[in-house]
Amino acid sequence: MKLRLGTRASELATTQSGMVARDLERAASERGIDLEVELVHITSEGDVNRASLVGLSQTGVFVNALRDALLADECDLIVHSLKDMPVEPHPELDLAAVPEREDVRDALCTLGATLEELPAGARVGTGSPRRGAQVLALRPDLVVEGIRGNVGTRLGKLHDGFDAVVLAAAGLSRLGRLDDATELLDPQAMVPAPGQGALGVEIRPDADPAWADVLRSLDDFATRAAVTAERTMLQILEAGCAAPVAAYATVVDGTLTLRARVVNTAGTLALNETTSGPAAQAAALGRSTGHTLLGRGAARLMGGTK
The missing domain is CATH 3.40.190.10 (Periplasmic binding protein-like II)
Structure with missing residues (x-):
């Protein structure tokens, strides 16, 4: 069985996609499935527009072209850096796997x-x-x-x-x-971006279960819970990559701890919030953290108020 994995052509993107491809092939082999994954290069606006990405990145500039290619059946799955993905789920695609996270720092x-x-x-x-x-x-x-x-x-x-x-x-x-x-840099002093260090793999809902179920086996519970909390908080704040918003969640023995920070662009004012609870309630923890930050004035900081 052969699969086409859509990826940006940059060195980092192809490296990340290649990692997912090898992990998928290995997991399939362990189930007795002969699977070959080839990389298909997709060009995005961010690859050809040399202007600043601030603003552009809010719309997921590195994501849209990949999603269009997947929906057009030019590939079977796509890999994103999760921190680049819009927080709203795509209505026609399935985030099938969030593999174990790399260093968040x-x-x-x-x-x-x-x-x-x-x-x-x-x-x-x-x-x-x-x-x-x-x-x-x-x-x-x-x-x-x-x-x-x-x-x-x-x-x-x-x-x-x-x-x-x-x-x-x-x-x-x-x-x-x-x-x-x-x-x-210590993530307590320099809090990472929501989703930093994590990858997201999207497929179409009608993907063949013969390989889609293998892909889903690459999903890491702790990583998915952590990034769900971080990205839900970001969604509540209605902030994109152009906003100085940071979040880092960890899962230990089933308990998720979310540390969030909103800073004004000058770095002179900051709001910090820490929330803990069951990892199974990751989205709820992210929502409550986001609403708490809004209640404390996060919108003014994100708007550049000094």
């Missing part, structure tokens, strides 16, 4: 200095308002500037006038480039 990449050691006025590059706001909260004397591009392009900024760039540790790890990180 953000990675500071420099030519040797840690965040604490960077000199005042140092230029820090990031394409994420969440990262930028939290960097400024920790070091208001730094200068945060927007950058975009693939991992290699962003790391190249260190030799092009930037003193530091901040990337997801998960991406560096999957590319075998974690050694490029000078410092992995």
